[in-house]
Amino acid sequence: LSYELRMATLDGPLPVYEPEAPLASGEDLEHFYTHLEQVLTGTGFMDPENPRHLMRRLRRLFIRAEPDRNEINILRGILVSIDARKRDKAP
Incomplete structure (x- = not known):
């Protein structure tokens, strides 16, 4: 019912998302x-003695997001x- 109401309000289907670039490859993600x-x-954000729990959650987050190559490059630029x-700032 909610879907039908939304469709009537929008007067047509929702636009389909088309990425600007190909999705990031498994190698890009790794x-x-x-x-x-x-x-x-x-x-110091992550404990080097126990990184697995956080990294597992972050991997799931990025897998759900389905980033394209441009988005991964932006994120890597932030890390750089x-x-x-x-x-x-190192002494």
């Missing part, structure tokens, strides 16, 4: 996860920026 784990450990700032 490189991202490795980089993410290194940065999260390096910043965090690394650079951390190095600049």
